[in-house]
Amino acid sequence: MFDSKTTTSFSALKRQDHLNELQAEEFDLLVIGGGATGCGIALDAASRGMKTALLEKVDFAAGTSSKSTKLIHGGLRYLKQFEVGLVRETGKERAIVHRLAPHLVLPEKMLLPITTNGTYGKWSASIGVMVYDLLAGVGGKDRRQMLDKKRTLELEPLLDESQLEGSCLYAEYRTDDARLTIELIKQATAYGAKAINYCTVKAFTYDDHKKVNGVQCLDELSGQSLVVKAKHVVSAGGPWVDQLRTLNGSKNGKQLHLTKGVHIVFPHHKLPLQHSVYFDVPDGRMIFAIPRGKITYVGTTDTSYKGSLDNIVATKEDANYLLEAINHAFPSIDLQLSDISSNWAGLRPLIHEEGKSPSELSRKDEIFESPSDLISIAGGKLTGYRRMAERIVDLVNSRLDESFGDCKTDKIPLVSHSLENSEQVNEYINQLKRHASSKSMSDYYCWYLVTTYGKQTEVILEKMKSFDDPDDLALARAELWYGVHHEMVNSLEDFFVRRTGRLYFDLESIAQVRESLTHDLSKYLNWDSTRIEDENKKLNLLISNATNYYESDVLV
Numbered sequence: 001m002f003d004s005k006t007t008t009s010f011s012a013l014k015r016q017d018h019l020n021e022l023q024a025e026e027f028d029l030l031v032i033g034g035g036a037t038g039c040g041i042a043l044d045a046a047s048r049g050m051k052t053a054l055l056e057k058v059d060f061a062a063g064t065s066s067k068s069t070k071l072i073h074g075g076l077r078y079l080k081q082f083e084v085g086l087v088r089e090t091g092k093e094r095a096i097v098h099r100l101a102p103h104l105v106l107p108e109k110m111l112l113p114i115t116t117n118g119t120y121g122k123w124s125a126s127i128g129v130m131v132y133d134l135l136a137g138v139g140g141k142d143r144r145q146m147l148d149k150k151r152t153l154e155l156e157p158l159l160d161e162s163q164l165e166g167s168c169l170y171a172e173y174r175t176d177d178a179r180l181t182i183e184l185i186k187q188a189t190a191y192g193a194k195a196i197n198y199c200t201v202k203a204f205t206y207d208d209h210k211k212v213n214g215v216q217c218l219d220e221l222s223g224q225s226l227v228v229k230a231k232h233v234v235s236a237g238g239p240w241v242d243q244l245r246t247l248n249g250s251k252n253g254k255q256l257h258l259t260k261g262v263h264i265v266f267p268h269h270k271l272p273l274q275h276s277v278y279f280d281v282p283d284g285r286m287i288f289a290i291p292r293g294k295i296t297y298v299g300t301t302d303t304s305y306k307g308s309l310d311n312i313v314a315t316k317e318d319a320n321y322l323l324e325a326i327n328h329a330f331p332s333i334d335l336q337l338s339d340i341s342s343n344w345a346g347l348r349p350l351i352h353e354e355g356k357s358p359s360e361l362s363r364k365d366e367i368f369e370s371p372s373d374l375i376s377i378a379g380g381k382l383t384g385y386r387r388m389a390e391r392i393v394d395l396v397n398s399r400l401d402e403s404f405g406d407c408k409t410d411k412i413p414l415v416s417h418s419l420e421n422s423e424q425v426n427e428y429i430n431q432l433k434r435h436a437s438s439k440s441m442s443d444y445y446c447w448y449l450v451t452t453y454g455k456q457t458e459v460i461l462e463k464m465k466s467f468d469d470p471d472d473l474a475l476a477r478a479e480l481w482y483g484v485h486h487e488m489v490n491s492l493e494d495f496f497v498r499r500t501g502r503l504y505f506d507l508e509s510i511a512q513v514r515e516s517l518t519h520d521l522s523k524y525l526n527w528d529s530t531r532i533e534d535e536n537k538k539l540n541l542l543i544s545n546a547t548n549y550y551e552s553d554v555l556v
């Protein structure tokens with residue numbers, strides 16, 4: 001049986017204890033922001049032995065870190081912009097993050113079709129992807145393969161035969177960004193970090209030398225105000241980094257340039273791709289189409305953004321752009337707006353460069369240090385979270401009186417008692433399928449459980465036995481129980497969006513389990529009728545945003 005002890009400190013039922021602990025001591029490092037960047041920093045710092053705290057104003061991964069293309073990749077297109085350093089670093093990170101969480105970072109072969117007048121010709125694809133593999137240290141059977149037209153169509157028959165000349169098949173990895181972030185913060189707390197969601201930083205506190213020495217914050221769930229003290233404060237606020245720099249009076253010099261990226265989701269039978277494809281769009285950009293379980297998702301757009309940071313929506317223009325791109329690449333399909341089952345929209349916190357268009361802006365991360373010693377980090381990729389964290393924690397380490405040694409996160413599996421490699425992951429899925437065949441649990445849920453929770457699935461399956469419901473409902477109830485007790489689930493939204501991804505990948509299941517789960521959650525967290533009503537309203541808005549297309553971005 002999987003030993004779940006390490007994660008019990010991350011129970012939503014211990015919220016008040018967490019709030020008390022945050023106020024009880026001075027931390028070496030306080031991190032603002034519970035996205036992949038902040039949670040990665042918390043894990044690095046805590047595993048070096050620093051007293052570490054992290055505050056997140058919504059939920060872990062509620063910002064950009066649940067809205068990405070969900071690839072752990074070096075970014076082939078950045079090579080064209082000569083971002084060799086970025087591609088080398090993120091390319092190498094792929095294999096490391098896969099090793100740390102093989103159930104969550106899965107190898108995914110990507111098909112790059114070569115078409116008449118496309119971005120890549122045969123030679124440029126062959127050489128470009130060879131360099132990409134070399135920079136990332138990809139070898140053996142994973143090296144890129146150049147395929148002729150016939151073989152390409154065997155792999156993906158929906159491609160436009162009339163334009164196709166061949167393809168390049170190369171190695172990438174796929175993940176669930178929100179789950180990756182949750183596992184990072186769970187592991188950070190297993191190393192002693194104190195982390196809490198729904199706690200907004202409202203102001204910084206300063207010592208006599210005008211140096212930041214903590215923050216004032218608000219517990220959004222109870223209305224309680226608190227002060228958290230720390231020797232060093234790092235802002236990993238993603239798109240909110242400039243707002244936090246404004247609070248600190250240090251928003252000068254380089255600023256963020258936010259660009260919006262939208263993905264749209266289709267039931268798999270509407271866009272029945274057999275392969276992940278990275279294909280040309282008529283305007284010269286390239287986008288991904290990625291089959292995953294019951295759905296295929298497509299993205300992304302890349303447009304400058306001036307709207308609300310807290311309510312980012314997909315517009316009709318975004319959806320139509322992506323629809324046109326798909327119908328162009330897969331002409332036998334003819335998809336309509338009404339075929340889309342859901343969508344997500346997120347913001348890239350990029351660094352502004354005068355005169356550059358959104359797609360030309362660098363994806364490199366950058367560190368800002370204010371005169372009052374606030375350290376902020378922005379830009380970067382999900383894939384590079386570990387190296388970004390290392391740079392930040394090295395900087396903090398150099399400023400502390402005591403030295404906490406070097407980064408060791410390349411050796412810390414993200415889940416205790418982790419599956420060790422893809423073979424073990426596949427064997428575990430097959431084992432569950434064999435076990436589940438006597439029951440009514442579908443193959444889909446066996447795959448879903450393992451690629452969502454890894455070995456932690458055992459705790460959920462054990463709990464499932466205590467619910468006398470049809471299997472799908474009992475499973476959702478067991479997952480919710482797990483989420484509350486081990487993953488700080490504090491709302492319906494936390495569960496349906498970021499712990500399970502159901503809003504995007506299994507939308508219809510929400511209606512089937514929602515009532516029972518609202519009942520369970522209200523019992524676990526002692527909700528009154530007003531809170532239940534609020535929670536339902538919030539979930540309705542999220543479902544509405546994920547299934548509707550606005551005329552324009554929401555401004556406030």
Ligand code: FAD
Nearest residue numbers: 033035036037057063064065068069071201238261382383
């Ligand atoms: P965020 O995830 O936004 O985290 C910042 C957090 O700070 C938020 O949760 C926010 O609530 C919190 N916060 C803000 N203000 C406060 C406050 N006052 N108090 C407390 N908390 C606060 N990268 C890849 O590697 N692969 C991809 O396939 C990929 N695809 C992408 C596609 C799109 C459309 C986008 C937008 C990005 C993509 N990226 C990808 C980039 C990647 O998603 C981001 O680099 C990464 O998620 C940023 O994480 P973050 O932690 O810096 O920011």
